[in-house]
Amino acid sequence: MLTDQAGKGVHQGTPGPGQSAQNPLRTGGDLLQLVSPEGDRISHPEFDVWVRDIGDEQLCSLYEDMTVIRRIDAEATALQRQGELALWPPLLGQEAAQIGSSRSLRDDDFVFPSYRESGVAYVRGAHLSEIARVWRGNASYGWDPQRINVATPQIIIGSQSLHATGYAMGVQLDGASTAVLAYFGDGATSEGDVNEAMVFAASYQAPVVFFCQNNHWAISEPVRIQSHVQLADRPTGFGIPSMRVDGNDVLAVMAATRVALDRARKGGGPTFIEAVTYRMGPHTTADDPTRYRDPNELEDWAAKDPILRLHKLLEAKGLLTEDVAARVKAKADAVAAELRSSCIDMPDPQPLDVFNHVYSTPNSWIERQKDHYSRYLNSFNQPVEEGAL
Amino acid sequence: MSKLTFARAINAGLRKSLENDPKVVLMGEDIGALGGVFRVTDGLQKDFGKHRVIDSPLAESGIIGTAVGLAYRGYRPVCEIQFDGFIYPAFDQIVSQVAKMHYRTQGRVKMPITIRVPFGGGIGSPEHHSESPEAYFTHTSGLRVVAVSNPQDAYTMIQQAIASDDPVLYFEPKRRYHDKGDVDESLDLSTALPLDRAAVVNTGTDVTLVSYGPLVKTAKDAAMAAADEGISVEVIDLRSLAPVDYPVVEASVRKTGRLVITHEAGQSGGLGAEIAASITERCFHYLESAPVRITGFDVPYPYSKLEMHHLPDLDRILDGVDRALGRPNSLSGLEG
Numbered sequence: 001m002l003t004d005q006a007g008k009g010v011h012q013g014t015p016g017p018g019q020s021a022q023n024p025l026r027t028g029g030d031l032l033q034l035v036s037p038e039g040d041r042i043s044h045p046e047f048d049v050w051v052r053d054i055g056d057e058q059l060c061s062l063y064e065d066m067t068v069i070r071r072i073d074a075e076a077t078a079l080q081r082q083g084e085l086a087l088w089p090p091l092l093g094q095e096a097a098q099i100g101s102s103r104s105l106r107d108d109d110f111v112f113p114s115y116r117e118s119g120v121a122y123v124r125g126a127h128l129s130e131i132a133r134v135w136r137g138n139a140s141y142g143w144d145p146q147r148i149n150v151a152t153p154q155i156i157i158g159s160q161s162l163h164a165t166g167y168a169m170g171v172q173l174d175g176a177s178t179a180v181l182a183y184f185g186d187g188a189t190s191e192g193d194v195n196e197a198m199v200f201a202a203s204y205q206a207p208v209v210f211f212c213q214n215n216h217w218a219i220s221e222p223v224r225i226q227s228h229v230q231l232a233d234r235p236t237g238f239g240i241p242s243m244r245v246d247g248n249d250v251l252a253v254m255a256a257t258r259v260a261l262d263r264a265r266k267g268g269g270p271t272f273i274e275a276v277t278y279r280m281g282p283h284t285t286a287d288d289p290t291r292y293r294d295p296n297e298l299e300d301w302a303a304k305d306p307i308l309r310l311h312k313l314l315e316a317k318g319l320l321t322e323d324v325a326a327r328v329k330a331k332a333d334a335v336a337a338e339l340r341s342s343c344i345d346m347p348d349p350q351p352l353d354v355f356n357h358v359y360s361t362p363n364s365w366i367e368r369q370k371d372h373y374s375r376y377l378n379s380f381n382q383p384v385e386e387g388a389l
Numbered sequence: 390m391s392k393l394t395f396a397r398a399i400n401a402g403l404r405k406s407l408e409n410d411p412k413v414v415l416m417g418e419d420i421g422a423l424g425g426v427f428r429v430t431d432g433l434q435k436d437f438g439k440h441r442v443i444d445s446p447l448a449e450s451g452i453i454g455t456a457v458g459l460a461y462r463g464y465r466p467v468c469e470i471q472f473d474g475f476i477y478p479a480f481d482q483i484v485s486q487v488a489k490m491h492y493r494t495q496g497r498v499k500m501p502i503t504i505r506v507p508f509g510g511g512i513g514s515p516e517h518h519s520e521s522p523e524a525y526f527t528h529t530s531g532l533r534v535v536a537v538s539n540p541q542d543a544y545t546m547i548q549q550a551i552a553s554d555d556p557v558l559y560f561e562p563k564r565r566y567h568d569k570g571d572v573d574e575s576l577d578l579s580t581a582l583p584l585d586r587a588a589v590v591n592t593g594t595d596v597t598l599v600s601y602g603p604l605v606k607t608a609k610d611a612a613m614a615a616a617d618e619g620i621s622v623e624v625i626d627l628r629s630l631a632p633v634d635y636p637v638v639e640a641s642v643r644k645t646g647r648l649v650i651t652h653e654a655g656q657s658g659g660l661g662a663e664i665a666a667s668i669t670e671r672c673f674h675y676l677e678s679a680p681v682r683i684t685g686f687d688v689p690y691p692y693s694k695l696e697m698h699h700l701p702d703l704d705r706i707l708d709g710v711d712r713a714l715g716r717p718n719s720l721s722g723l724e725g
């Protein structure tokens with residue numbers, strides 16, 4: 001059983017409508033929305049059923065996760081500014097896309113993320129130190145992929161979409177009902193890998209969901225440089241059905257992801273989801289968005305803030321009691337404090353670690369280099385022997 | 390003469406090429422409004438327009454593959470690969486198409502494409518951001534591969550690369566982007582040292598130390614430190630990695646009798662191996678000791694907390710110089 005930070009079971013995913021095996025798939029065009037930016041619940045004839053189990057408690061719990069990961073993001077950004085992390089890729093603004101999608105997963109589902117899905121890793125049960133250590137420069141992987149069924153973060157844009165498809169082909173060969181979820185950005189859709197992944201996924205009807213967070217920017221390049229059509233219109237040319245959802249609406253994201261996962265599990269093949277969202281921060285802490293981005297655009301999107309939206313819905317429903325607010329705040333504070341301490345207390349790697357794990361069996365080239373380097377390091381403590389090499 | 394950072398020097402060279410030749414176009418991710426992630430193309434789109442300084446889709450194979458088509462059409466594309474580790478999606482286009490077109494068409498189609506690659510480590514980046522992939526390309530016939538080590542060369546060699554009718558991989562040492570140096574912007578390209586020539590950047594008599602790109606500075610510092618101990622080190626900046634200017638290296642080794650090569654890339658199959666073998670063939674009777682390589686280890690580029698162990702530094706180079714000279718060193722007493 002996977003557990004998340006709170007030790008509570010990770011969300012069991014799609015209850016599905018059961019009786020209605022109908023998967024309401026749509027192509028591009030209109031944006032699926034179940035909660036308006038004003039926080040009003042919009043009812044939808046086909047999709048409502050996919051979130052009918054999300055009662056008051058579940059809504060509060062989604063709100064908590066979104067608030068916590070926003071807090072993780074803020075704390076990590078601060079840690080970077082203080083020199084404790086070498087770099088951080090903020091996810092500010094993408095909380096609904098990440099929480100809505102990852103909380104739709106089952107424990108046995110497998111996720112292939114990019115570098116920005118820290119919120120997904122959190123939901124899947126990654127320890128905070130595991131989230132931090134890649135960005136601190138202490139390791140090149142975060143968590144044990146096999147423990148939480150999340151592949152290690154991918155930096156090569158779009159590569160993971162192929163890995164996800166291959167994993168899904170393996171699931172198919174095994175005759176299992178696991179679904180696979182690949183995350184990537186709008187920019188990634190330009191890479192050959194993502195397009196080749198769609199070819200394979202469609203050809204073999206692999207149980208994979210391509211979850212594209214269209215946050216409108218690939219570093220400084222607006223999405224229009226990547227695509228002349230809506231991203232959700234692209235996969236249909238590969239024979240992959242797609243959905244375009246409001247990525248700042250956690251309920252809509254959940255409904256769409258559940259539909260796609262259910263479809264994958266039932267042998268329906270791949271689905272592409274375009275979650276339309278916005279990266280409100282810089283690309284990474286090394287980036288300066290003022291060089292390329294109109295501040296008005298940011299303001300427009302701030303009005304569609306995913307957490308604010310859920311906040312309004314909860315308020316309207318009278319759910320945001322002082323108790324709930326205090327509980328969420330306490331949780332966020334605790335998580336932030338743990339992130340900070342686990343980051344600062346992280347032991348440095350040892351010099352000779354540089355040689356470890358290159359191969360799974362010893363390799364004489366590397367053993368020799370390791371031996372020589374260790375002699376070299378030792379030579380600083382003792383005068384080198386006379387006698388030449 | 391002006392004092393420019395490395396990045397500004399390349400920028401000035403690109404600007405000159407854009408001004409002098411309307412067929413020059415720049416392509417790459419984020420090179421427009423942002424001016425590139427290292428700001429090397431800062432201001433060029435503003436001054437030359439979106440048609441000549443093109444923000445490409447996020448697709449490296451696409452960037453190089455379309456450059457092939459542009460070159461067919463008579464353009465001289467200058468492609469930026471954002472970081473060394475992102476060149477691999479374009480590897481097929483570079484080695485299968487760019488490198489072979491001239492040979493394949495018996496000279497009828499030229500590929501005057503320049504591929505700019507910030508390379509090497511030392512800036513604390515995550516994985517795929519600190520690679521030294523030069524050997525993959527020096528192994529590929531048809532490509533010229535150069536690595537620049539100072540702002541003046543950066544300025545002239547980018548223009549020479551763009552003017553070259555051969556495809557050129559132009560490696561920029563990213564950890565030196567902010568280093569400043571004198572740049573003579575009036576230097577006439579026809580009188581500048583040609584693109585394929587090595588330079589002796591420190592003369593010496595005891596040992597020849599060969600390097601390129603980011604480690605030239607370290608090698609020069611090592612030569613200064615060695616001088617304090619009475620050792621005279623001749624430092625060669627290769628500049629061109631393919632083809633290597635062997636006559637310059639040969640002449641030096643004939644004089645010193647000893648050779649040390651240093652690069653950030655891993656040792657096995659690296660440029661150091663090639664130079665050691667070639668110089669041994671050419672200068673066997675002049676060599677007084679086996680060539681020594683001081684390189685990165687044969688490991689994937691490590692996470693940033695360990696990169697200082699992987700990268701050759703001044704002390705490691707001096708230890709190598711001691712080995713070449715038969716002086717006490719960290720491996721004294723070891724066989725082989």
Ligand SMILES: Cc1ncc(C[n+]2csc(CCOP(=O)(O)OP(=O)(O)O)c2C)c(N)n1
Pocket residue numbers: 116155156157184185186187188189215217218219279283418447449471475478
């Ligand atoms: C193959 C490759 N090329 C370039 C990069 C550099 N790079 C890192 S992130 C990025 C933009 C990615 O944009 P997008 O796919 O939209 O994802 P987002 O960062 O917006 O989440 C670029 C160009 C890379 N990591 N990998």
